[in-house]
Amino acid sequence: MEQATPQPLSFAFDRASGELSATFTPTPGFPPLTLASLKQAMADNGLTKLFHQDSVLNAFVRKLDETKQPQTQVIAHRRDGEFALEVSDDLMTASLTLVAPFGGRAKSVDVVNAIRAQGITYGILHEQLRGALSTGFCNKLVIAQGLMPTPAEPARFESLLEEKQEELSEIDEDAVVSYADMGYLLLVSAGDPLMRRIPPVPGKDGIDIKGGKVPARPIADIQFAKESIGAEPSADDPDLLVAMVPGQPTVIKNGVKINPIIDVENVDLSTGNLTFEGTVRVKGDVMTGMKLHVGGDVIVSGTVEAAEIVAGGNVVVKGGVIGHSEGVTATAGTTAIASRISAKGSVQVMFAESAHIEAADNILVLGNARQCELLAGNEITVGKGNPRTGQIIGGRIEATNVIRANTIGASTGNFTRVQVGLDPYLEEKIAIKEQEYSRKVAELDRTIKQQGYYKLNPDKATPEILFETSDKRKALAYEVKVLLEEVAQMKDGMVAAEDARIIVAKAVYEGVELRIGHEVWPVHSNLTGGTAQLFEGDIRYNPKK
Known part of the structure; x- marks a missing residue:
């Protein structure tokens, strides 16, 4: 494209090479060319969209000052847009660096094609990508982000002894409490709950930007500590540590140890x-x-x-x-x-x-x-x-x-x-035996009355019930007889005198x-x-x- 101007400065653009040449012929009556006037002339002619550098423009101006002869020099050129698409080694992010074009062609279509060629299908950040392509430039902008695996939660161990200690310390303000009953010793009995194990929560797999599975990192399933002497997981609940022996508990890492003495x-x-x-x-x-x-x-x-x-x-x-x-x-x-x-x-x-x-x-x-x-x-x-x-x-x-x-x-x-x-x-033993004797006599009396009722009301009992009632009466009568003899022997009072x-x-x-x-x-x-x-x-x- 020829640029005609009455000024001593003229421009020529070669469409094939995309180069812009400037020619300056020193002419009497016209001021010498300066960097400012050169840039203003390029702006006036709509040439500032081409790629140019001040260092090149300055060099052209200095050459004219030195030679005072007409000079022609390439001062700008057309440049297409550029881009770089970087995919992380773990395939979890894709970053785009975009260089804007200077009078040349933008790379928007090439960027989209490159994304497809890389196989990036998951986690594309469409809004960020559209914004970058619209403005024509960006620097290492993340335009695709994979889904990171959710970390697993390790097993947790919660002591239940604090709750027991709190129960011991709770005192009814209106109750009459002996100071002797307000001790500090925390003791447990066999079967008492000691510690609760909260099982681990498995992690969730992630997805990389190519749609591939990213396995969650496995985590060890930690059990109660083997050093939990005197305590074992409950037979009904393996995540509940209970005391196997009475004693004084001590919390250790992931467990409880019981001193039976x-x-x-x-x-x-x-x-x-x-x-x-x-x-x-x-x-x-x-x-x-x-x-x-x-x-x-x-x-x-x-x-x-x-x-x-x-x-x-x-x-x-x-x-x-x-x-x-x-x-x-x-x-x-x-x-x-x-x-x-x-x-x-x-x-x-x-x-x-x-x-x-x-x-x-x-x-x-x-x-x-x-x-x-x-x-x-x-x-x-x-x-x-x-x-x-x-x-x-x-x-x-x-x-x-x-x-x-x-x-x-x-x-x-x-x-x-x-x-x-x-x-x-002896007196205590006799009293216990006499109580047992009285209970058996009362039970025998009820059985005899029940048997009599069935005889008067035969339609109220099956043959099986009559048989069971008869057997029960015989058994109770024998037990009463034995107990009576034992009480009599005990009352004799002689124990190897x-x-x-x-x-x-x-x-x-x-x-x-x-x-x-x-x-x-x-x-x-x-x-x-x-x-x-x-x-x-x-x-x-x-x-x-």
């Missing part, structure tokens, strides 16, 4: 009264007014004051039992007692004073027993290994088979009752009452060591030889 410094207001199914070890003392009820053993390294201990196993008190009897009034023939120990097994104490101690098996008092009630299902021994101890002074001592002591009674004449040959729990013995190493003092079976022998004068037992139905005391 509770260790405390003292049993006092800081611990509160303890009720526990396992074993309790007390490093110090059991203080006055406290209660300790356990299903296992109790081991006290210190002393037991005016407190109560009930154990399903054995009881060991290394420091002795001191039952303060202040304010406790004794009735005639009894002892004022403030300390109480009861064990399904045996009891061993260093010494005992004003204490009620009962054991289904044996009782061992290493030192002395003063003003105590001792009841044992088997044997009682007072004093062991030290000849200066082993004194039974005052109180009531009962064992089924044998009682051993160094001395019984005191020179001051304290009334002391010692009995063997009878089960000290002929073999029962009271063995004394040193002396029995006046004021002591010896009992064997149903026989009673008041001691009216001091005796040396010996053995008391039944001989032809009477109590006979055989001095040591």
Whole structure:
């Protein structure tokens, strides 16, 4: 295209090559060419859409200043648009860089064709793409975005012990609460829930920009910690950790560990009264007014004051039992007692004073027993290994088979009752058996009445019902007969009385009452060591030889 101008500056555009040439002929009366006037001339002729650079235009102007001769030079050229489509290695994004055309052709169609050629079908951001193609330029613009996989949520473990602790701390403001019942120890029983496992949530697969699946990263399915000693997943709910043994729980990573033996410094207001199914070890003392009820053993390294201990196993008190009897009034023939120990097994104490101690098996008092009630299902021994101890002074001592002591009674004449040959729990056993007998008699009576009703109303019962009712009556009648015989035998009261013995190493003092079976022998004068037992139905005391 020829550009005619009366000015010394002219332009020529070659359509084939797309180049724009400028020619300047210095002419008298016209100012020299400057960069500004050159650009203004290009604008006036609509040539600024062609690609040009100031450095090239400046070079043309300087050349004219140097030579003062007519000059022709290519100062601009046509340029088509350009683009670059980048796809990430993970096929999750596609980015477009678009260079605008300078008097040339835009690449919009080429961009769309390139997207199709790359196989990009998912997550195309159409609005962003249209905007970029409309403006003609962009730089690394994300025009397609895949769907990232949803991460999996790992298993979570929530302790349930905080809820139990909160339950323990909840107190009715209107209730009358003993301070001894407000302890801080968190204990659990077998079957108590300890921890809840929230199963993992699997991740969701993603989709790349080519429509392919992007697998979610797998996650390990973590179970309860193997270190959860004393606890296992519930048989009904594998995601619920429950206690298998009673004890004191400790939360560990992904689990709970249970110590089946509770260790405390003292049993006092800081611990509160303890009720526990396992074993309790007390490093110090059991203080006055406290209660300790356990299903296992109790081991006290210190002393037991005016407190109560009930154990399903054995009881060991290394420091002795001191039952303060202040304010406790004794009735005639009894002892004022403030300390109480009861064990399904045996009891061993260093010494005992004003204490009620009962054991289904044996009782061992290493030192002395003063003003105590001792009841044992088997044997009682007072004093062991030290000849200066082993004194039974005052109180009531009962064992089924044998009682051993160094001395019984005191020179001051304290009334002391010692009995063997009878089960000290006989009355309780008889009461339980009589209750069972009464229930069976009542059931037998109902069955007899029912049988009589069927005889008067034969249409009310089938042959099968009549047969079952008859069998039930026979069975109940037999059970009642057996129970009656057992009660009668128990009321006879003799439990191996002929073999029962009271063995004394040193002396029995006046004021002591010896009992064997149903026989009673008041001691009216001091005796040396010996053995008391039944001989032809009477109590006979055989001095040591």
